[in-house]
Amino acid sequence: MELNAEAMRHELDTADLWTEVEVLGVPEDAVDAAVESVLSRLRVKSTQEGGTVEVQGKPEGRPIRIRSITGPEARKQAAETLEEEGRGTRWAAGILAR
Structure with a gap:
């Protein structure tokens, strides 16, 4: 897209x-x-x-x-954002690692 x-x-x-x-x-x-x-x-x-x-x-x-980003770069940025916002959890990290 x-x-x-x-x-x-x-x-x-x-x-x-x-x-x-x-x-x-x-x-x-x-x-x-x-x-x-x-x-x-x-x-x-x-x-x-x-x-x-x-x-x-x-x-x-x-x-x-x-x-627009996809793949590993998108997962990495989403994980960083969750961490910065204080919402990083094992569950979210597990989802993003897939």
């Missing part, structure tokens, strides 16, 4: 963001404004590095960089 900025933006544009915003506890009368605000500022673009997409939803700050 290839990471594609256009496809990612299409999925975000067609997603039911209104339900997602409601689940976050946004008051009912503010849901439309919250969704429209996010969509109006949302930027999704491919970088010059293959397989990397940048997503920015706020005017300030750095974008989120999403990179």
